[in-house]
Amino acid sequence: MSGPAGGQARGNEGSRMLAMAKKREEDLRALEESKAKIKEKNAVSVGSFGSKFGKSAETVLTDELSKKTVGLVTLEDLKKTKEELAKKERILSDLQRQDELEQEAQKEGVKRKNRKSKVAKTALSFGDDVDGEGGE
Numbered sequence: 001m002s003g004p005a006g007g008q009a010r011g012n013e014g015s016r017m018l019a020m021a022k023k024r025e026e027d028l029r030a031l032e033e034s035k036a037k038i039k040e041k042n043a044v045s046v047g048s049f050g051s052k053f054g055k056s057a058e059t060v061l062t063d064e065l066s067k068k069t070v071g072l073v074t075l076e077d078l079k080k081t082k083e084e085l086a087k088k089e090r091i092l093s094d095l096q097r098q099d100e101l102e103q104e105a106q107k108e109g110v111k112r113k114n115r116k117s118k119v120a121k122t123a124l125s126f127g128d129d130v131d132g133e134g135g136e
Contacts, residue, residue, distance in 0.1 A: 061085050 055063075068081045 061089055 065081060065085055069078055073081075
């Protein structure tokens with residue numbers, strides 16, 4: 001049985017094993033790529049947390065106060081830093097209020113323009129009627 005038929009069977013089996021090994025390597029590579037894509041997709045970065053959720057002004061000021069007053073600090077230094085932070089807070093609140101007022105003014109300006117265009121359209125059609133009557 002070790003004739004030509006037996007040698008041919010062994011050759012087919014060897015090529016089949018090589019094909020299966022190549023297929024297995026390709027599957028492993030594809031699996032690793034998909035794992036990498038999933039990890040990249042689901043990666044949570046520390047920086048993205050701050051961009052998703054904002055901090056309140058009080059939290060920011062408290063954090064800044066704690067950073068500036070690390071360790072032993074004299075009462076005078078503590079009062080100075082609190083005053084500085086209070087000034088910053090007032091400035092920030094004033095700026096925010098100015099921004100709100102500007103936005104409201106822009107909205108009112110748009111509404112006024114819309115009203116003026118409506119009024120102008122009706123005045124023009126009314127003016128045409130008056131001109132027509134005056135000609136008779």
